[in-house]
Amino acid sequence: MARTSLIEAGRLAALQEMRRDPRIWVLGEDVARGGLWGQYRGFLDEFGPERVVSTTISESTIMGAGLGAALVGTRPIIEMRIFDFVMCAMDELANQIAKVRYMFGGQARPAVVVRMPHGMWRNSAAQHSQMLEAWFAHLPGVVVVAPSSPADEAGLLVSAIRSDDPVLFFDPKDLWQVEGDIPDGEIAPIPFGKARLLSEGRAATLVTWSAMVPKAQSAVRTLAAKGLAVDLIDLRSIWPWDEDAVAQSVARTRRLLVVHEAVEVGGFGAEIVARMIDRLGPSAIDVARRLGAPRIPIPFSPPLETAVRVTEDKIVRAVEAMCR
Amino acid sequence: MAKGKAPRATGGSGKAQRGDNTRRLTDLYRTMVRIRAFEEAALAAHKAGEMPGPLHVSLGQEGVAAGVCASLRKDDRLTSNHRGHGHAIAKGADPRRMFLELLGRDGGYCRGKGGSMHIADFSVGMLGANGVVGGGIPIAVGAAQGLKLLKSDAIAVCMFGDGAANRGPFLEGLNWAALYRLPVLFVCEDNGVAAFTAAESVTAGPGISERAASLGVPSTKVDGNDVVAVDEMVSGLAREVRSGGGPRLLHARTYRWTGHTSTDAAAWRDPKEVEAAKARCPIARLASTLAAQGVGAGELDAMRSAAEREMMEARVAARSAPFPGLEVAFDDVQDSGAVGGA
Numbered sequence: 001m002a003r004t005s006l007i008e009a010g011r012l013a014a015l016q017e018m019r020r021d022p023r024i025w026v027l028g029e030d031v032a033r034g035g036l037w038g039q040y041r042g043f044l045d046e047f048g049p050e051r052v053v054s055t056t057i058s059e060s061t062i063m064g065a066g067l068g069a070a071l072v073g074t075r076p077i078i079e080m081r082i083f084d085f086v087m088c089a090m091d092e093l094a095n096q097i098a099k100v101r102y103m104f105g106g107q108a109r110p111a112v113v114v115r116m117p118h119g120m121w122r123n124s125a126a127q128h129s130q131m132l133e134a135w136f137a138h139l140p141g142v143v144v145v146a147p148s149s150p151a152d153e154a155g156l157l158v159s160a161i162r163s164d165d166p167v168l169f170f171d172p173k174d175l176w177q178v179e180g181d182i183p184d185g186e187i188a189p190i191p192f193g194k195a196r197l198l199s200e201g202r203a204a205t206l207v208t209w210s211a212m213v214p215k216a217q218s219a220v221r222t223l224a225a226k227g228l229a230v231d232l233i234d235l236r237s238i239w240p241w242d243e244d245a246v247a248q249s250v251a252r253t254r255r256l257l258v259v260h261e262a263v264e265v266g267g268f269g270a271e272i273v274a275r276m277i278d279r280l281g282p283s284a285i286d287v288a289r290r291l292g293a294p295r296i297p298i299p300f301s302p303p304l305e306t307a308v309r310v311t312e313d314k315i316v317r318a319v320e321a322m323c324r
Numbered sequence: 325m326a327k328g329k330a331p332r333a334t335g336g337s338g339k340a341q342r343g344d345n346t347r348r349l350t351d352l353y354r355t356m357v358r359i360r361a362f363e364e365a366a367l368a369a370h371k372a373g374e375m376p377g378p379l380h381v382s383l384g385q386e387g388v389a390a391g392v393c394a395s396l397r398k399d400d401r402l403t404s405n406h407r408g409h410g411h412a413i414a415k416g417a418d419p420r421r422m423f424l425e426l427l428g429r430d431g432g433y434c435r436g437k438g439g440s441m442h443i444a445d446f447s448v449g450m451l452g453a454n455g456v457v458g459g460g461i462p463i464a465v466g467a468a469q470g471l472k473l474l475k476s477d478a479i480a481v482c483m484f485g486d487g488a489a490n491r492g493p494f495l496e497g498l499n500w501a502a503l504y505r506l507p508v509l510f511v512c513e514d515n516g517v518a519a520f521t522a523a524e525s526v527t528a529g530p531g532i533s534e535r536a537a538s539l540g541v542p543s544t545k546v547d548g549n550d551v552v553a554v555d556e557m558v559s560g561l562a563r564e565v566r567s568g569g570g571p572r573l574l575h576a577r578t579y580r581w582t583g584h585t586s587t588d589a590a591a592w593r594d595p596k597e598v599e600a601a602k603a604r605c606p607i608a609r610l611a612s613t614l615a616a617q618g619v620g621a622g623e624l625d626a627m628r629s630a631a632e633r634e635m636m637e638a639r640v641a642a643r644s645a646p647f648p649g650l651e652v653a654f655d656d657v658q659d660s661g662a663v664g665g666a
Contacts, residue, residue: 064462
């Protein structure tokens with residue numbers, strides 16, 4: 001095991017895969033300089049400018065060119081720099097990448113990874129802080145991945161790069177510097193749709209992903225000290241998502257709380273709650289709730305931003321309220 | 325598909341050269357009458373209620389599709405638009421499978437999941453028609469970038485209309501292709517009208533070629549109804565692109581005889597304009613050239629009849645083909661996270 005940051009784990013995973021397969025290349029703004037965040041540091045020296053392509057600020061073409069290059073047999077990693085900019089490339093993503101395989105009757109396999117560092121991050125305001133993963137879970141044709149630890153960042157990125165499906169990879173930018181262990185030697189792929197059980201308890205089931213995971217872990221420790229032991233599930237990917245793991249837990253605890261950084265209204269938490277009620281039946285569940293952001297844009301000023309964040313304290317209070 | 329040296333519109337001096345030239349022009353003629361016959365059959369099928377959904381035909385524009393594709397290899401990739409039947413046929417797609425797709429039948433190119441607007445045949449380098457104006461531009465640019473990365477000498481060709489030149493991907497894609505000197509030929513098939521709106525009424529500045537030139541993409545204008553001129557131009561442009569010269573743009577002016585879709589009677593424009601355009605029919609024009617080269621009317625009629633028969637047979641076969649099994653609706657979405665059904 002080696003101790004590493006999440007950003008370095010992702011860097012090592014992409015490096016490993018690009019060494020393995022010369023058809024893999026990366027395109028996006030400033031990637032030849034290592035990327036905005038340093039997630040491609042050293043790639044230019046090793047792979048050269050044909051495989052590490054710094055592009056103009058042309059999101060539509062970054063996305064669409066990635067698709068075109070995939071259609072001739074290469075395997076691009078499409079770097080979006082910051083998630084919010086994907087909105088400039090929505091035709092290429094939603095109308096083209098997500099559709100070509102189906103619409104052309106299986107002739108096309110758009111094997112692209114779209115990396116989108118997302119979420120709140122140091123007072124970056126409304127256009128650099130969004131979490132809209134639910135939009136993409138709603139979009140047929142794509143895989144939606146949202147890791148929260150260095151080991152998952154690495155293993156899920158390997159899976160994403162090897163996948164023939166288009167994979168939307170939500171790097172948690174607030175967690176870039178979080179440290180954790182990754183296995184020595186080759187980074188093995190982690191399958192999509194397999195959740196991680198981070199703690200066990202009978203009081204409630206807490207389901208979350210991405211940057212909410214460390215906050216939920218803190219909340220779980222606080223709750224344990226208060227005598228409430230909960231199952232904490234990190235979904236790791238939200239499409240596909242590990243319905244079985246959540247159902248098994250909820251069947252035991254009878255209480256479900258889904259926590260996400262995204263706006264609560266219409267968030268993916270609603271899907272999870274609805275599916276559990278469908279699957280287990282209303283009589284099997286005492287309470288099922290969501291905890292997300294209010295339906296407002298993210299404000300800039302630090303105290304205002306903090307006011308709309310889902311915090312450890314809010315998670316603790318939400319669990320306590322449903323266990324009363 | 326015809327290959328080799330481009331013909332001269334006036335014909336060659338030597339007997340052998342004249343023979344090659346006539347053969348190439350005859351091939352262009354055959355391609356155009358096949359496109360015309362396919363779309364006329366499609367219009368008839370739509371009118372008869374055999375074909376569901378929208379139908380965008382390119383009657384009058386056949387010279388562009390035929391002239392552009394005559395110099396392309398099978399492994400050259402082409403992206404098309406919502407008015408793409410001609411591009412598909414000229415690139416080598418099978419009209420029988422196209423017709424099956426138009427009617428949503430089993431055996432269609434997209435297994436009945438795409439229809440007229442999404443015909444694709446990856447086996448002949450046809451990367452798909454597109455329901456979004458300008459949607460093919462970034463894809464063609466990326467295909468060219470991928471081909472370059474794979475060290476292939478195939479090129480990408482992007483067919484788009486005058487409407488697409490007013491969308492963002494035009495600026496982004498041309499700038500990008502020029503920056504990386506990508507092997508892509510942009511072809512603006514300018515039929516003068518963006519859906520129901522005259523292109524000139526919504527296009528500022530000196531024109532599409534000039535826009536391309538300002539982005540460092542050398543561009544050429546051609547009469548798109550002169551298939552021989554289109555062929556001659558593209559033969560040279562494709563060679564330049566293939567030899568690493570970077571992108572080129574061809575601005576081909578043509579005219580769409582019909583409305584935006586088969587159900588649009590185009591009452592919004594002057595019928596005299598359409599009549600004038602029909603007098604410039606690319607097929608009739610090439611017929612005159614061929615007649616001057618000694619190709620008899622009987623031979624041309626035979627080609628036209630053969631095309632009409634081919635497309636009628638494609639229509640009849642499609643009409644009697646079964647619809648896809650309902651399970652087809654649920655497959656080819658994605659491998660991971662696929663949902664069942666039917």
